[in-house]
Amino acid sequence: MIEDLAIVLRSQAFKERDRLVTFLTEKHGKITGIAKGAIHSKRFGGTLDLFVCSAIHYKESQGSELVRIDEAHLRRDFLAIRERLENMSAAGYFTDLVLRLTQEKQAAREIFLLLSHYLYLLETAPATHEIVRSFEVKLLERLGYAPNFEECAACEAPLFGDNAGSFVSVAVERGGFLCSACSPAASRRVDPNSILWMILARETLIQHTPTLHFSQEHMAEGLNILQSFLRWHAPGIGEHEFRSHALLERFLEEARNQSMAAARSSATKEGLDSAGI
Numbered sequence: 001m002i003e004d005l006a007i008v009l010r011s012q013a014f015k016e017r018d019r020l021v022t023f024l025t026e027k028h029g030k031i032t033g034i035a036k037g038a039i040h041s042k043r044f045g046g047t048l049d050l051f052v053c054s055a056i057h058y059k060e061s062q063g064s065e066l067v068r069i070d071e072a073h074l075r076r077d078f079l080a081i082r083e084r085l086e087n088m089s090a091a092g093y094f095t096d097l098v099l100r101l102t103q104e105k106q107a108a109r110e111i112f113l114l115l116s117h118y119l120y121l122l123e124t125a126p127a128t129h130e131i132v133r134s135f136e137v138k139l140l141e142r143l144g145y146a147p148n149f150e151e152c153a154a155c156e157a158p159l160f161g162d163n164a165g166s167f168v169s170v171a172v173e174r175g176g177f178l179c180s181a182c183s184p185a186a187s188r189r190v191d192p193n194s195i196l197w198m199i200l201a202r203e204t205l206i207q208h209t210p211t212l213h214f215s216q217e218h219m220a221e222g223l224n225i226l227q228s229f230l231r232w233h234a235p236g237i238g239e240h241e242f243r244s245h246a247l248l249e250r251f252l253e254e255a256r257n258q259s260m261a262a263a264r265s266s267a268t269k270e271g272l273d274s275a276g277i
């Protein structure tokens with residue numbers, strides 16, 4: 001019997017009464033198993049729900065990749081995440097990325113910690129574009145897929161600074177960017193400042209990511225760049241149901257517009273108050 005702490009990445013009905021669940025565990029990486037009778041019995045309660053953290057007990061089954069999940073005890077349900085549509089959507093997108101980018105039964109403690117820290121964050125902080133982009137950068141880094149943001153992937157010239165060119169181009173297949181001298185004529189030009197903030201997002205502690213604010217232009221460029229790298233390693237990410245990446249971007253945009261409108265109206269009110277009106 002193996003005991004481990006685990007976050008539910010995917011949970012679906014299997015046959016009539018069972019549940020097929022994929023977890024990211026703290027010590028054993030991603031595992032998929034069957035929880036017998038989980039559909040109708042109260043034995044598992046809410047322990048197998050999406051992005052819940054549970055202590056699970058499981059056994060390897062002979063001749064099968066699937067393990068047998070015998071017990072699960074709830075450690076944290078992250079219920080507060082479900083109170084905001086954009087946070088729920090972000091958590092769904094994060095777990096989808098982890099599901100698609102990790103290998104079965106390969107230890108991934110760093111990724112487990114990253115995901116749990118972001119789920120904790122989403123319990124209290126409203127999800128923003130900056131938080132989502134910082135998760136993507138940090139995830140790529142911990143998987144060993146981080147683009148080289150500092151040097152040209154061909155000639156190793158610095159991408160920033162006095163001697164750097166005025167633009168760079170994305171070279172996903174080379175794991176980074178090309179300086180202006182090495183960029184093919186037909187490549188799409190990117191302002192080097194659009195990748196500078198990704199370095200900042202990578203370096204900022206998770207608990208401080210709600211304070212990050214990037215310009216809309218750099219954010220849009222960064223979104224395209226990060227998606228190119230993520231899709232290179234995991235085609236089809238975020239393309240279904242509420243884990244949809246496009247839907248998440250829409251929720252984030254709506255939340256951002258609402259908070260900007262709220263800030264404007266409170267500024268107007270303060271103005272009226274200070275003017276004694």
Ligand SMILES: [Zn+2]
Nearest residue numbers: 152155179182
């Ligand atoms: Zn170069």
